Amino acid sequence: MKYKTLKGLQDILPPDISVWQHIEAGARDIFKNYGFQEIRLPVMESTDVFIRSIGETSDIVEKEMYTFQDKGGRSVTLRPEGTAPFVRAYVEHHLYNNPAPQKYYYMGPMFRYERPQAFRYRQFYQIGAEAMGIDDPKLDAEIISMLALILGSIGLVGLNFEITSIGCKNCRPGYRSALKKFLNDKIDKFCKDCQRRFDINPLRILDCKVPSCIESRQGSPPVLDFLCTECEGHFKSLKKYLDILSVSYTINPNLVRGLDYYTKTAFEVSSESLGSQKAVAAGGRYDSMVDEFGGPSTPGIGFAIGMERIIPLIKDSLSEPAGPDLLFCPLGDEAAVKAFLLTGQLRAEGLWVEMNLESTSLRSQMRKANRIGAKNVIVLGEDELKTGEISIKDMVSGEQNKSLLEVNQLIKIIRKET
RNA sequence: GUGAGUGUAGCUCAGCUGGUUAGAGCAUCUGACUGUGGCUCAGAGGGUCGGGGGUUCGAAUCCCCUCACUCACCCCA
Missing domain, CATH: 3.40.50.800 (Anticodon-binding domain)
Incomplete structure (x- = not known):
């Protein structure tokens, strides 16, 4: 066979396409009820959009981006995630002048140059949502409960919602140095990845799955103890509102995001029936990103659902393909x-x-x-x-x-x- | 980037320790049944055995290289 799809890319053919349409239609329904409007953005951006927001030392920027030069010599990158391009568009079109909260959703392909694996592709599809302009934890709870509703309405069961707060630019530095202080004298007991993380992003050591690392970090200072009054109050209210909406969750203080722009609330949804790539959706709050993109200081929160991660979970409900009348x-x-x-x-x-x-x-x-x-x-x-x-x-x-x-x-x- | 596994028909796979023209099931097409499907039966088409090299009288089978895919690590949706 002469031509094939590139590594990590896939053709989606009938009858599989009906599952995709089912998911997309279900999500659109719920977005409508929550006042979210669709937004369509380009699949590539100036490389800086991602470096500045996701973080220079993040894995995505360091080794996973599809980056190349266009014919004008500009460095462009196929989007590895949706939030940074969204914020770019939000600032570019002055969307902050609309009444808050501004609520948008999108669906489309993302690209990461990784070794493919089960439920992990180089071109993968996300359904994402972003809500801007409101700092109130009620919005956080609303977003998380909307996510739960979407996943539930599509037919997913047995999902685990994990939440945490990772602080803001005021309290995170304090936690970071406390953590480094605690880890400093046992650094040689950690795996080589964690030793590297110690300097770059010590918070990620908390997320390592190597048994010796799990053991060695026992007794490390919990992030939630270091939150400033504002972050602590925000997190406490979030839990209260989630309870009011009957969203069940577990608190996982070791939940660490791979993207640098998150503040305060971070959450992740996982399914035990997926094996190693078990995260089906994730998101969090990003209160200083608009600022960094040159817009007026505006809080934001969002999430993204990984299509390829949820499709195997509902594939059984595939209906018979119809024939002509x-x-x-x-x-x-x-x-x-x-x-x-x-x-x-x-x-x-x-x-x-x-x-x-x-x-x-x-x-x-x-x-x-x-x-x-x-x-x-x-x-x-x-x-x-x-x-x-x-x-x-x-x-x-x-x-x-x-x-x-x-x-x-x-x-x-x-x-x-x- | 690291490690392991798998590549034989459109699909799922047999093919034992090297030995005739490489097989099965499903799928496709045709016929049995001049104008009525599903069931059954018969037949047909479809293969550079992933590619290259080596060993051998002889390689799908053994050895080396390479490519592709899969899974895992890393990380993430």
């Missing part, structure tokens, strides 16, 4: 022309109609009718053309009914039966 089986050239005309007329009336374009034996035409799942079949031969009367066959019951070869009467019969 009617199939014409013409015998002979004259009949084929008549069927050709009627096919067009009936389609214009809103029916899904097909005709066999190849003149094969009636037997094989009927086989095909069965194979494609046609609901009704009309055989058009010399007799029918002569008398103007046909039999329409219901392929499920096998019954045949007489009818005149006339559009309105055919519609009536098909509509009644289907």
Whole structure:
């Protein structure tokens, strides 16, 4: 085979596409009720958009970006996530002048140059939502409960919601140095990745899954103890509002985001039935990002759902692919022309109609009718053309009914039966 | 970037320690059944055995290299 999809990219074909449409339609429904509007953004941005927001030392920026030079010599990057481009657009179009909260959602492909794995692709699809302009933890709770509703309405069960607060620019430095102080004298007990993290981003040591690291970090100062009064109050209120909305969650103080722009609330949804790549959605608050993009200081919060992560969880509910309402089986050239005309007329009336374009034996035409799942079949031969009367066959019951070869009467019969 | 596993028909896979024209099931097409599908039966088409090299009288099978895919690590949605 000469050409194939690039590594980590995939074609999405029928019937799988119906699962995607089901998810997208379900999400759109709920977004509408929460006042979110769709926004469509380019798949590439100036590379700086990502470096400045996601963080120079993050794994994404360090090794996972599809970055190249365009013909004008500019460095461009295929978006590895949706929030930074969104904030760029938010500032560029002065969307902060609309009444807060401004609420947007998007769905589309993201790109990360990683080694593919189960449920992890280089081009992957996210459904994301962003709400801007409100600092109140009620909004955090609203967002998380909306996420729960979306995932639930799509048909997902057994999900685990984890939340934490990672502080803000006022209290995080204090925590960071307290953590480094605690880890400093046992640094040689950690894996080599964690030793590297110690300087770059010590918070991520808390998220390491190596058993010796888990053990060595026992007794480390909990992040939640270092929150400033504002962050602490915010987190406390968030929990209260989640309780009011009956969203069940667990507090995971070791939840660490790979992106640098998060402040205060961070959350992640995971499914135990997925194996190693178990995160299906994640998000958090980013209160200083608009500022950094040159806009007026504006708080924001959002999340993204990983399409490829939720699809295997609901694939069982795949419905049978439908077949046409009617199939014409013409015998002979004259009949084929008549069927050709009627096919067009009936389609214009809103029916899904097909005709066999190849003149094969009636037997094989009927086989095909069965194979494609046609609901009704009309055989058009010399007799029918002569008398103007046909039999329409219901392929499920096998019954045949007489009818005149006339559009309105055919519609009536098909509509009644289907 | 690191490690492990797998590559044989459109799909799922047999093919034992090297030995004739490389097989099965499903799918496709045709016929049995001049104008009525599903079931059954018969037949047909479809393969550079991932690619290259080596060992050998002889390689899908053994060895080396390479490519692709998969899974895991890392990290993340």
